[in-house]
Amino acid sequence: MKEFQLIEKYFREQGLKRKDVELSIGDDCALVQPAENKSIAISCDTLVENVHFLPSIPPRALGYKSLAVNLSDLASMGAEPAWMTLALTMPSVDESWLASFSQGLFEAAEYYGVSLIGGDTTRGPLSINITIHGQVPTGKALKRSGAQNGDWIYVTGTLGDSALGLDILRGNVSVSAEHEGYLINRHYNPTPRVLAGQALRTLATSAIDLSDGLVSDIQHILKASDVGANIEVDAIPMSPSLLESVSPQEALGYALTGGEDYELLFTVPESQRGAIDTALIHAGVKFVKIGQICPGNKLKLTLKGEPFEPTFYGFEHF
């Protein structure tokens, strides 16, 4: 099957058609009409086989997750999802793989209101690159650089599930059947906190999504905002599945350094704490206070009031 036919069959005919898409797949460029008084938020993420996902990942989960991780970047800026391009590199044309992959991709795209507007399919080792575009009222985007001394630090959801899910898939850990499905699902199908990010837009001073692990990702806020932070590790939210599957110390390791949770970490001034409660309840997201921004540029961890020195760090490529 030829490239053009392939793209048409699985990607051109499916999915959401947004009204602001003037021209979609099928010309040299797509054309979109941005809304007035909005900035465009743009991010791209590549997922490479054996680096970002195991060869055993079901193609439907891969399609879903490829978009979800990009949506998470929009969420952390408080942007509304709009358009994406997909560059798909694959070793050969496998129609059943394509059918499942596109199903997962469009499932996420339709739920979050994203139109696929362009793409490129090439032969090579499996990798998926998505460039995502969102819109945010100009001047209202959540950045990493706005955290202030005294702000409270919050996270959404629970941390560490995805990393334990990955260890189960790798065969490094085995857990009860009761928890296995939940943990693997958290790894395969992370929930980008899109509505929560938008709700936080006028309330939080900074935000980031947790892709590499809390201890690693919070450093970006500290560096960009020129502040330090105290995190109470006993306040870190962890799921019953994580806590019941490994030792307390291991659970904390997963929660502090495990990657791919795609929860939001954000900072809120004392004056907005009440408003945050209301805003996030409407977004249907659980969240919890885990610490406070402080002077200096260091991250301090405390456990039951005592300094806590972790012996593990977030993972990075290279």
Added chain:
Amino acid sequence: MKEFQLIEKYFREQGLKRKDVELSIGDDCALVQPAENKSIAISCDTLVENVHFLPSIPPRALGYKSLAVNLSDLASMGAEPAWMTLALTMPSVDESWLASFSQGLFEAAEYYGVSLIGGDTTRGPLSINITIHGQVPTGKALKRSGAQNGDWIYVTGTLGDSALGLDILRGNVSVSAEHEGYLINRHYNPTPRVLAGQALRTLATSAIDLSDGLVSDIQHILKASDVGANIEVDAIPMSPSLLESVSPQEALGYALTGGEDYELLFTVPESQRGAIDTALIHAGVKFVKIGQICPGNKLKLTLKGEPFEPTFYGFEHF
């Protein structure tokens, strides 16, 4: 060297800073402010080693060409280049390679007014994916679908040079030293016809850039516009280097089916022929009439007034 430091060193600190970039590399998303009354043109292209380029390509040429092929997509829509994201996958960190690659990339970016606003660096087999963004007055973009019966068909520059340059690099053909440099340069450093595309915006009825070869690419216009075309193959513009290096028949083969010329093919109604002459002289681009749009959905080739049946076809991936 860690991923973040790597990106910062070679990509964050360099390049053009456009005023409409509110936030560049360094947060979860970039933020850009689109101009009023303009649509955004978006396209992405991936270049994979051994598929789209030979391992022997100098990294500076690869950096330049990776952006040039994307700019060519903007050119064919008549859009003004603005912003790009870069997803770079490479097997290992080679600083001298990165220095040369980024030099070539930023050379093209600065010349054409493009800011690098985001990116992603991952470990894997070498590939380069760029998503390019341009702006075009809403309703004025050149599309593939506007060709009308009777319109004249033009191309810019000369055709076939790049494909012969590639055959020289592959060792399939040897040519005189006089022509070798020119032909290889046309393969490594194609000139995206950005100004010509903008000049054609209100004059041409359709346009496309020639990436896969004339015979293959014109079919996209015929299909999208529901028309046919007569091409006079004796009118196809060919360089002295091409004509003096291979037989007349081989030269025609390169010109009709050789890929990667990145010249523009466009259609012009009789009423605009005079205006086109003036507009493209200002853009500094040579162009020539090679045929005419006709009813039916077929491409007909004639040589000295006689039907001409080529025995070769444009190449496609997969």
